[in-house]
Amino acid sequence: MSVYRNTVWFVKGLREYTKGGYEAAAKHFAAEDLQVDVTGRSYMITGANSGIGKATALAIAKKGGTIHLVCRNKHRAEEAQKEIIAGSGNQSVSVHLLDMSNPKEVWEFAEKFKTENRLHVLVNNAGCMVNNRELTEDGIEKNFATNVLGTYILTKALLPALEKEEDARVVTVSSGGMLVQKLNVGDLQFEKGTFDGTMAYAQNKRQQVTLTEQWAKSYPKVHFSAMHPGWADTPAVRLSMPDFYEKMKNRLRTEEQGADTVVWLAVSPAATKHASGLFFQDRKPVSTHLPLASTQSSAADDEKLLQLLQDMSQKWTTDSCKG
Numbered sequence: 001m002s003v004y005r006n007t008v009w010f011v012k013g014l015r016e017y018t019k020g021g022y023e024a025a026a027k028h029f030a031a032e033d034l035q036v037d038v039t040g041r042s043y044m045i046t047g048a049n050s051g052i053g054k055a056t057a058l059a060i061a062k063k064g065g066t067i068h069l070v071c072r073n074k075h076r077a078e079e080a081q082k083e084i085i086a087g088s089g090n091q092s093v094s095v096h097l098l099d100m101s102n103p104k105e106v107w108e109f110a111e112k113f114k115t116e117n118r119l120h121v122l123v124n125n126a127g128c129m130v131n132n133r134e135l136t137e138d139g140i141e142k143n144f145a146t147n148v149l150g151t152y153i154l155t156k157a158l159l160p161a162l163e164k165e166e167d168a169r170v171v172t173v174s175s176g177g178m179l180v181q182k183l184n185v186g187d188l189q190f191e192k193g194t195f196d197g198t199m200a201y202a203q204n205k206r207q208q209v210t211l212t213e214q215w216a217k218s219y220p221k222v223h224f225s226a227m228h229p230g231w232a233d234t235p236a237v238r239l240s241m242p243d244f245y246e247k248m249k250n251r252l253r254t255e256e257q258g259a260d261t262v263v264w265l266a267v268s269p270a271a272t273k274h275a276s277g278l279f280f281q282d283r284k285p286v287s288t289h290l291p292l293a294s295t296q297s298s299a300a301d302d303e304k305l306l307q308l309l310q311d312m313s314q315k316w317t318t319d320s321c322k323g
């Protein structure tokens with residue numbers, strides 16, 4: 001089955017996820033969708049110092065939004081801040097230092113942030129593909145800690161702030177790579193079998209899609225979406241997938257092309273005409289499963305993912321809550 005899924009996915013990717021795929025899709029974009037002024041609205045973008053996150057922050061800064069860059073490296077974050085201010089003329093761009101793989105830090109950051117700031121839109125963009133099984137200082141597998149647990153805790157902690165606002169949104173940058181994985185709630189940290197970083201990443205991205213669907217049901221005041229940016233030329237692709245990068249480098253999207261649907265989901269009135277909880281590619285909701293791939297999970301497993309994350313995060317969130 002995995003050979004079938006990977007082959008169908010790759011052929012689909014060559015057609016849709018490349019620069020050519022973007023250019024074909026863009027012929028049908030409505031230019032007025034992005035002609036919006038978002039002055040007065042506040043946007044948090046994680047992993048905003050490079051790639052899709054930085055391109056998203058710049059595009060929204062140009063539209064007048066207040067931008068919160070959430071990054072783990074001070075130097076890289078401040079360089080991005082300077083570039084975004086210079087490129088947009090918007091001074092309302094601030095830096096927050098946070099390692100998304102540290103659950104206690106994530107919780108404490110979000111608890112403090114919401115006492116000091118308003119938030120209209122959260123863009124969960126930070127992500128990684130670590131190719132060996134490595135643990136964080138809390139003993140959590142690194143891909144899962146960053147892509148799923150950190151995203152879960154940040155979103156959960158910021159939801160009360162988002163729910164206070166008009167037209168609040170959460171956009172999660174997932175990946176089309178998730179199409180090759182069925183949700184697996186039995187081994188969230190990849191303790192069983194041989195570790196495969198690409199498949200761990202794809203499983204994390206599937207989990208983000210499931211979270212988005214579940215959140216949409218539980219929080220009707222907020223519009224949730226997950227998305228695939230296509231294959232874009234970013235540091236993550238160059239570093240984590242060098243063979244793929246070598247083969248595909250002339251066909252990859254630019255960072256701005258990868259960010260296009262993130263920006264559209266974050267700012268456009270056209271995006272929230274679609275139901276909450278969907279998965280998007282090139283400004284359109286698309287299926288979360290490949291044909292005949294048997295990747296559908298049961299409702300019980302979908303709910304179990306949320307329960308497991310809630311149980312796991314208690315350890316860090318209640319402690320810091322009391323403090």
Ligand SMILES: NC(=O)c1ccc[n+]([C@@H]2O[C@H](COP(=O)([O-])OP(=O)(O)OC[C@H]3O[C@@H](n4cnc5c(N)ncnc54)[C@H](OP(=O)(O)O)[C@@H]3O)[C@@H](O)[C@H]2O)c1
Pocket residue numbers: 046047048049050051052053070071072073076098099100101102125126127128146173174175176228229230231232233234235236237258
């Ligand atoms: N590019 C593609 O083709 C593609 C395809 C599908 C999905 N995506 C998704 O797009 C998102 C953005 O990736 P990208 O391609 O734009 O790559 P990128 O430029 O390398 O961006 C990844 C960002 O995440 C940050 N990050 C990673 N681990 C972090 C942590 N523990 N705490 C805080 N920040 C952390 C990175 O910070 P540092 O600079 O400090 O490492 C960087 O800012 C990711 O979620 C990725 O999975 C990308």
